[in-house]
Amino acid sequence: MPHLDVHALESDLAGHETALIQHLTDAVVAVYGEWARTITVVRLTGLPPNRWGIGGTPAQAPSPSVTFGIKEAVFSRPDADEIVARLVSGVTDAIVDVFGERVRAGLMVEFVGAPAGRTGIGGVVVTP
Numbered sequence: 001m002p003h004l005d006v007h008a009l010e011s012d013l014a015g016h017e018t019a020l021i022q023h024l025t026d027a028v029v030a031v032y033g034e035w036a037r038t039i040t041v042v043r044l045t046g047l048p049p050n051r052w053g054i055g056g057t058p059a060q061a062p063s064p065s066v067t068f069g070i071k072e073a074v075f076s077r078p079d080a081d082e083i084v085a086r087l088v089s090g091v092t093d094a095i096v097d098v099f100g101e102r103v104r105a106g107l108m109v110e111f112v113g114a115p116a117g118r119t120g121i122g123g124v125v126v127t128p
Helices: 017-032 034-039 072-076 080-099 101-106
Strands: 003-009 041-047 065-071 108-114 119-121 124-126
Touching (some): 003 017, 003 080, 017 034, 017 041, 065 080, 072 080, 080 101
Parallel strands (some): 003 041
Antiparallel strands (some): 003 065
C-alpha cells in the first residue's frame, strides 16, 4: 500500500489539496497500474511560515518534501531502479503540475521501505 506524506508550506497547499491528491495518486497508478488507485494514501501536512528551516534559518520558499512509504521487497526486484526512477519522476511532475516549476529543483522524494510483517492495519500485523 503506497503512502505519500507531503510536507509543504500551508500557504502553498491552501486551495490545491484536491488537485495534489489526484495528481499524486495518478503518478502512482502510472507506475503500478489501476489496481493501486484504491490503496494509495496521500497525507498533506501544511506548515506555517518559519516552521521549516534550511541551513539553520527559516526557509523563505522551501520546495515540498515527500516521504513515500513502500514495501521493502520492491527494492530487491530486478527492475527496482526503474520503478524508483519512475516514481520519483512521476511524483515530482505531479507536484510541479500543482505548485509550478519553482519547486522542482529542491523537491525531495524519500522512499521508506517497510519490511514484510512490520506493518499493522486495524490492530493486526499484515503478513505477506
